[in-house]
Amino acid sequence: MTSEALWQPSADAIANARMTDFLQQVNTEQDVALANYHDLYQWSVENDESFWSLVWDYFDVIGDKGSTIVTDKAKMPGAKWFPEAKLNFAENLLRHKDDHIALIFRGENGARQQLTFAELNHEVAAFAAGLRQHGVEAGDRVAAMMPNCIETIIGMLATTSIGAIWSSCSPDFGVQGVLDRFGQIEPKVLITVDGYFYNGKNLNIKSKTADIIKEIKSIEATVVVNFSQQKDRLKGENVFAWNDFGDAEQTQIDFVPRNFNDPLYIMFSSGTTGVPKCIVHGTGGTLLQHLKEHGLHTDLDRDDNLFYFTTCGWMMWNWLVSGLAVGATLTLFDGSPFAPEPEFLWDVADEEGITVFGTSAKYLAALEKADVKPRESHKLEKLRSILTTGSVLPPESFDYVYRDIKKDLCLSSISGGTDIVSCFALGCPILPVYRGELQCRGLGLAVNVYDDNGKPVRGEKGELVCENSFPCMPVSFWGDDDGKRYYNAYFARFENTWAHGDFAELTEHNGVIIYGRSDAVLNPGGVRIGTAEIYRQVEKVDEVLESIAIGQQYQDDERVVLFVKLREGIELNDELRQTIAKTIRANATPRHVPAVILQVDDIPRTISGKIVELAVRNVVHGEPVKNTDALANPEALDYFRDREELR
Template sequence: MAAFTGFVEKATGLRFDDYEALHAFSVREFRQFWSLFLQWCRAPLAVAGDAEPVCVGDEVEQARFFPLLQVSYADSLLNLSIAPAEAPAVTECHGDGTVSRLTRGELRDRVARLAAHLAAAGIVEGDRVVAVLRNDASAIAVALAVTAMGATLSTAAPDMGVQALKDRFAPLKPKLLIAHFAPQPFDDLPPAERVAQLLPHLPGLVGVLSVDGAGAPPLPAGLPLFNAPEWLSREPEIEFAWPRFHFNHPLFAMFSSGTTGKPKCIVHGAGGTLLEHVKEHRLHCDLRPGQRLYFHTSCGWMMWNWQLSALASGVEVVTYDGPIDSVDRLWQLVAREHVNAFGTSPGYLKMCEEAGFEPHTLDLSALHAVMSTGAVLHDRQFHWVTQNAKEVPVQSISGGTDIIGCFVLGHPDRAVRAGESQCRSLGLDVQAWHDGASAPEKTGMGQLVCATPFPSRPIGFHDDADGSRFHAAYFSQNPGVWTHGDLIELTPEGGARMHGRCDGVLNVRGTKFHPGEVYRVLAGIPGIVDAMLVQRQAAGLQQVVALLVLAPGRELDTELAARVRTGIRDALSSAHVPDLLLDVPALPVTHNGKPSESAARAAVDGREAANLAALRNPQCLDVIAKHPLLRTGEAAAAGEDSSLIDKLCASWATSLGLPSVGPDDNFFALGGNSLAAARVLRGVQAITGVELPLTALLQAPTVRELAALAESRSPPPSPLVAPMRAGIGRPLFLVHGLSGTVMECWPLVQGLRTERPVWGVQAVGLDGRHAPLRSVTEMATTYLAEIRRVQPSGPYALSGFSFGGLVAFEIARQLEQMQERVDAVVLLDPYLQRDLPWWREHGERAWLALNRLARMSPPARRDYLLALWSRWRHRQPAPLPIVVDEPAPDVRDGLTQALSEYRAPHYPGTVAFVHATQLLPGYVDPMPGWRAAVKELQVFELETGHLDLVGSHAMAVARILDRVLQSV
């Protein structure tokens, strides 16, 4: 950056006292800036022709840069001037630990060979090529070969669903499909099977290229299969000449997220992409020849393309293809490969922080910068990196697929302020607009716009001949400038804070999603005319509120509420289900008809909207703000003369945050969980005087059934074992996890197809009357006695989620010692504790604590020590590591103690193990321990997280359980 600043000063005769002055020049005199930047970086790049005119047109929407230049993107990346042939180019790392390396000369030779064979196969300039690629060196080689031919490339990751691939690739009508076909252990679907489902939607293909040489699925008659390794093994008939193409020829076809409809296909030009990336890499990231860059990405994200372009600066690109199966996986890679610049996401950094991982214990001597993108990076995460990894600049970068680059990013010489991007990108006139104009002081929060032309602006959308959709997306809201859709806050010091999307992306309890995903589901539910999801944060609440406009004559009754909740849960996940459903007459809209989420958020939080004059119907906000569920959080209470069922219905509505509940509504179908169950049963006791255990809701999950149970004179259900589902034959016993209840497993139970009945086993002490148990062995003995009351003799079928797997395993072991037959043991991802000598464990803890203290600032060190002292003095327990709903403290303590003390003895039988391959933060892989403990371990792997086994992947787990039960 300093060298370029000096170059500009010498060329212009100007003096720039600080970066803000340089940036102001770069946007005020944008033509001169881009001309000077091209002069500064042109020598190693494969650029030919006249650099004048620099830009034709003054409007962002129509401007075209360098119309008389020709460029080869691939040749520019692989030039041997900025770094010699023997310089390292790519290091590919794999999940199994293998590493391969390519020099620039080797990579250039591979690209040339592949490009020549592509030409022989009929690929020409302007063709469209699609690829489903793993993140490795072969992907880089084939991608650059395609671009070297002048074809337009669109890439996707192999974990993308077939529907998503079809939505992206089919409209392009590609000529060639490229893919990795060799399966990997972490694949959720074999690549060949995925491509087989995709092929019928790509009728214009003239060939399929196997990147790794593995067999493709059966291809349609006449469609040839090409083999990349075979191409590389033989000389092409004609030597590749590295042609150049016009500056704005289509290079990449990228796609929006698709959260508001089918993904938009955004076409980017070669020259603009190259210039923007070279500027960002060399100036803002200060990347130099020979340095190593690793960005955690896949071939389906624009950061893969961004990292690819770093080759043009002589940078060595490090790739990784494999699962994140331990919290330290990426940091280990950074240390082992001596990475200089590490790119990651706030989610990964948060996972590391919550796991207590301290990367500084690794060799991070080469690391000089950490970059983060994909979401807002909060202040706490800046501090975590510098305190727990290394005192390096933490650069929050933000832009998007729309511009294949960054609007705000880092600066090698500016101070880092937590929570901020260091600066606006050179040449991009980033402003925060309020009400259609920039604030006079040029600071504050507003819509992110770019007010002057820039080379990396997309060429347009694919299949948008008149540009109308492109205009509507970026230029209709604020004519003449690019409107990006993000909220940005510009600081007086020249930095920027990002505040998410203007269109209401939700981030509640750590789960981020776009409301458009939910809107798609709601659009298919009869009776719902319109909907808006907003986040409620008043009084410290973290709730998603769904505002529903219903068809005339339709009410938000329990049937419709249940359909909304279950529909969203089944189509998306339980995390997408709103906390509150509010029926409202109208949604706030602006004068041009656009919904205003910001106004609705203000209403649900009890605030006045910022600009009521901008709304067409501001009166609707008052109706929203006065909704009974927002005012009191409770449904109307039943009158004194109401029947028991009416009173219970009203109580349930209060507990579940619904307008009303019917007598036959199912607690779990309404979105109930263990926390809501406790509230419901407290309501039952307040109304009837009858105290029921949590298992009562497993046995009687509707108001009518629960009322009958409360009114009956029969003894209350066992607090430990209760039926979850009726059936025929020997039951399946399902043991609770660390929440103490099997309620979290309800979606799994509902997904089972077996005819067997299912009984749930709950923890001792949930009722508050009995002392919790504190060992797995004691729990197994107690639970087994209850189980044998239900089923006196074997063969038995046992299962348990998470901690419950340990107890189920121990029950099976005790039954085996009793010489009782056990025909099925299915463990759902239970973790085992590792054994270390006490001196080593305490020594490691002390060493880590001392290192943490040494790196803290004095105020942070004081707060940390005070917190430790308070926790020791009050004997406060450690946080529960693996839990969906946290139980009462005494139950939690017992379960945590049991987890930490249990060591699995040898079991001579067969055990089925469902393993979530995304390991829990801070935990080691449990599989070696289980393989040592079990004589015959049948492992079923699911590429998902631990808690997802009873959430988004519950149906997949149910299929595995069905398969195991059917086989015995």
């Protein structure tokens, strides 16, 4: 990677950042002399009890912290953070009750709604009263199959205000995909919609919802939001319209205090290798981690408008919603980001004054391929930061952002996952941005990279790990009574250390480079290659829209097979194969060059948009894909099955 910074924060920006203010507070209260972020990071992991206690105080968490910060800190799993603490998650997100705008919704069909913090508090009070009237209590589950709209956030806040547990997915999930998730956690109430919009279509989900209600016997009430104005709507004895479910006369919220480690969210693994794991996240850990990431790492406050392109089935929705806790305005969007045109989200950014724009690496790559240049067509005067996650952001996309979107902004590639409902590596408003690198490791998290023998390495590729316990570790896996699935997921590889499953490198700038998932790493001739190293080269080729690479067992070794999806009307021929191979060889190494390059019409993805190398590898090897319901386009697997060229 080049050592030249693509962006530097100004002296004023550094001086005014909340990160700087927090650093100064640490110096004052802890009698230390930390000079920069890297000093602060090192202090935070060496003094993690003091750090997390100070995060609670700095953000003025509503609740009782208790006198004990952590017990069994060195045990993973087993550490218990803030074991005496009492708090309510929703109360902290609803601390503001004024006329400042809390939520703005924009739909691909042109719809726009907004709510102030005062109105949001009232709506939550009304819906929480409805939940109570239908018998929902602390510990019960409320599930939502919803678009990313205002009612979804109201439902979550109402649920968590009474101590119940929230779980959500998007309405594009198939019936089996929903049953695989919500069927495990037995919700008492289901919140859904009559239909939703995507890519110019108005899609009715009445029959899907009816099938789900029939199969999940625990559902006692179903609440339907009239989202897409369907004439043919679900009806039944225990089916309620959104407007009829709550109690509009109720204006006060009775927040139920919860223990720090009581369940808040149940989230789900992708499920591409079997029935999804139900990951339970705790009330206090989620709040503290999100306050840290929003307030310090993203520098959010009441003047900000935070946008993230996400669905309710992706952890970034849960992350986005926590922006309310720092008083920021949230802009929500549901639909296709390219409908009605590729520039649409940038229209929204200008019209709503978005200051922090969050999206996926794939979206930025698609914009560049479509030759979209917001810098030329939009003002983006208030935009100061772009966040991106979901897959590796290649160095070329860094170039695209600074060349074609905006020169003066902080581009923060962030990485973590559903497992921690947050990030291990992310942005920092007082650090420069280097091409292809995540700016820093998250405060309080002893993130490192290990070689195969469990030894720390720097400047080399290895396994991303976290060496200390932290408050937002999952409480448990739902239904994993003996804890074996939880242990095996993160702690079986390295003793007392969280192994995250990413193939990564720590850089000379104390930044992080992610090369892809460890389980998708290619190993031709015994040399480990991250798939992202190949993708970033292949997608430089103009004819290639996207690609996926796997390792195929072949003649007692492994060979790299690359599948490419090409622009419409283009066929893969020997000349284009040579161009792809030369591009990879010139910019990587000869070992990165695939042994076989094949064309496919589509590439399979999860519903949250991530390509699935493991599923493709299974198909190529004639092995079953255990759960195709986790895929948005399972039919795409057929393009990889029984290929004559791979025999």
